[in-house]
Amino acid sequence: MLVLSSPSGAGKSTMAKRLLATDPQISLSVSATTRKARVGEIDGQDYHFVDQDRFDHMVKTGQFLEWATVFSNRYGTPREPVEQALAEGRDILFDIDWQGTQQLRQSQSGGDLVSIFLLPPSLDELESRLRSRAADSEEIITQRMSRAADEISHWAEYDYVLVNDDPGQCLHEIRSILTSERLRRERQKGLAGFVRELLAGE
Ligand code: 5GP
Numbered sequence: 001m002l003v004l005s006s007p008s009g010a011g012k013s014t015m016a017k018r019l020l021a022t023d024p025q026i027s028l029s030v031s032a033t034t035r036k037a038r039v040g041e042i043d044g045q046d047y048h049f050v051d052q053d054r055f056d057h058m059v060k061t062g063q064f065l066e067w068a069t070v071f072s073n074r075y076g077t078p079r080e081p082v083e084q085a086l087a088e089g090r091d092i093l094f095d096i097d098w099q100g101t102q103q104l105r106q107s108q109s110g111g112d113l114v115s116i117f118l119l120p121p122s123l124d125e126l127e128s129r130l131r132s133r134a135a136d137s138e139e140i141i142t143q144r145m146s147r148a149a150d151e152i153s154h155w156a157e158y159d160y161v162l163v164n165d166d167p168g169q170c171l172h173e174i175r176s177i178l179t180s181e182r183l184r185r186e187r188q189k190g191l192a193g194f195v196r197e198l199l200a201g202e
Pocket of ligand 1: 005006007008031032035066067068070075076077095096097098099100101
């Protein structure tokens with residue numbers, strides 16, 4: 001389980017998209033949200049866009065691995081696709097906030113979690129990225145800027161912290177983390193058997 005968190009506008013979605021496009025071994029956990037779709041967002045691909053009643057039902061019936069309220073909208077990680085991917089030994093990427101990361105870490109599958117926090121190079125840069133995205137109203141941009149400080153205050157809860165001042169370099173660093181974490185002894189399936197055969201000269 002690879003978690004990417006950052007304040008809005010620090011480049012997290014771009015990093016996630018580029019990583020998914022170039023690494024066939026990892027797939028995205030598509031969250032459910034009560035937020036309205038932005039222009040260009042596709043239901044079932046970017047998010048599962050659901051209404052409040054549906055979200056309530058999913059909470060009540062235990063369909064979320066974690067869920068949280070962010071900017072007065074609710075977001076949650078559907079449990080089933082994640083459990084299925086993990087059972088099949090596939091890697092899964094989560095674009096979620098610090099609240100979701102804490103919950104995932106405490107969940108049953110949390111032992112196999114690697115978390116990365118992306119920092120913007122400066123708050124001015126963050127604001128100009130939010131504005132150039134032109135997806136949100138002025139009121140929402142102000143809200144997102146005030147929430148950025150709150151999100152950033154959780155940086156020390158993450159395994160890795162990257163400053164995204166060069167997207168190409170940042171992607172390279174994320175890939176390096178993924179490669180190293182995949183090579184951890186406990187994550188390499190069948191290694192004990194391989195070494196036994198190696199020593200037996202088979
Ligand atoms: P946005 O509305 O910009 O797509 O996302 C707002 C924030 O919600 C981002 O920080 C994003 O990472 C977070 N988020 C998206 N999906 C989930 C989720 O399933 N759970 C949690 N806890 N946060 C999420």
